[in-house]
Amino acid sequence: MKTIDGNHISRAIIKDLKKQVAELQGPPPAITFIRVGENPASIAYVNRKQKVATEIGMLSNVVSLPATVSRDELFKKIDELNNDKKVHGILIQAPLPPHRVEREIFNRVSPLKDVDGFSAANLGKLCQEDESGFVACTPAGIIELLKGANVKIEGSHVVVLGRSLIVGKPAALLMMKRCIEGNATVTVCHSKTNNLPSILKQADIIIAAIGQAEFVKANMIKQGVVIIDVGINRVNDPTKKLGYRLVGDVDFKDVYELTSKITPVPGGVGPMTVAMLMRNTLKAYHQQQK
Ligand code: NDP
Numbered sequence: 001m002k003t004i005d006g007n008h009i010s011r012a013i014i015k016d017l018k019k020q021v022a023e024l025q026g027p028p029p030a031i032t033f034i035r036v037g038e039n040p041a042s043i044a045y046v047n048r049k050q051k052v053a054t055e056i057g058m059l060s061n062v063v064s065l066p067a068t069v070s071r072d073e074l075f076k077k078i079d080e081l082n083n084d085k086k087v088h089g090i091l092i093q094a095p096l097p098p099h100r101v102e103r104e105i106f107n108r109v110s111p112l113k114d115v116d117g118f119s120a121a122n123l124g125k126l127c128q129e130d131e132s133g134f135v136a137c138t139p140a141g142i143i144e145l146l147k148g149a150n151v152k153i154e155g156s157h158v159v160v161l162g163r164s165l166i167v168g169k170p171a172a173l174l175m176m177k178r179c180i181e182g183n184a185t186v187t188v189c190h191s192k193t194n195n196l197p198s199i200l201k202q203a204d205i206i207i208a209a210i211g212q213a214e215f216v217k218a219n220m221i222k223q224g225v226v227i228i229d230v231g232i233n234r235v236n237d238p239t240k241k242l243g244y245r246l247v248g249d250v251d252f253k254d255v256y257e258l259t260s261k262i263t264p265v266p267g268g269v270g271p272m273t274v275a276m277l278m279r280n281t282l283k284a285y286h287q288q289q290k
Pocket of ligand 1: 138161162163164165166167168189190191192193209210211212230231232233269270271273
């Protein structure tokens with residue numbers, strides 16, 4: 001099928017994780033989410049992740065802190081969880097209130113419990129191709145989507161649109177990893193890239209993660225390209241109950257005919273991110289049992 005079904009591929013992974021957790025002896029893996037402030041998107045993301053954790057048979061807990069929480073208090077809470085043997089994974093839910101320095105907060109989480117893979121230690125392990133680290137969930141999910149859709153990465157030219165620490169950079173590192181699920185030639189583009197369409201036209205695989213609604217159009221791509229659309233953008237739509245609909249960074253309708261495979265939004269990358277978080281939590285649990 002041309003549309004890559006992230007719901008279907010993630011369900012198979014979740015089913016397998018559920019089976020693995022059911023076979024464990026003793027208390028199950030446990031993840032704690034830290035939420036700062038009352039951002040509706042953060043609340044929704046955490047609820048969704050908790051639901052899947054419960055389905056798999058993992059324990060989950062949410063620590064809600066006010067947006068005004070001091071840096072010291074936040075660090076104290078993270079340190080408590082770092083030292084709590086009953087907690088295997090810790091996730092600081094982004095987006096954080098704007099005045100927070102995400103990098104120092106992500107680095108405070110013990111690398112052994114950093115199931116989001118955002119700490120310097122885990123990003124460094126990814127760079128070193130050290131399998132003991134945790135790979136950021138969205139990029140890891142992209143690899144699983146491509147595998148699930150039988151897309152050959154090795155030898156292909158992958159263009160990654162976006163260079164963020166949570167998607168673009170780790171996705172580029174994974175694609176160039178020395179392995180059968182990597183070995184691609186990777187070009188990374190960002191807001192200062194010149195002649196973007198001419199670069200996109202050379203891509204066998206495009207990973208779009210820029211947060212710009214329906215930015216990639218048919219006239220920017222070549223026939224037969226595979227597109228992974230990471231973007232989640234709200235656009236006003238009075239015909240919808242909520243007054244908006246979600247679209248990706250790619251104009252799905254415009255590019256569809258030209259692509260050989262493409263992920264939809266929603267129902268593509270999103271569900272994979274959650275499945276990879278659960279996989280990382282089980283990995284953290286096993287590492288901490290040793
Ligand atoms: P960031 O805002 O952190 O990074 C955006 C990147 O896109 C930057 O590197 C920026 O360039 C680049 N960019 C922005 N505009 C353009 C442009 N016009 N042309 C080329 N490059 C551009 O975003 P994230 O990586 O956090 O997220 C990207 C998108 O993916 C968002 O829509 C987000 O909601 C979604 N997302 C989805 C997830 C999922 O599970 N499906 C998970 C995480 C994110 P520069 O560096 O020069 O500023």
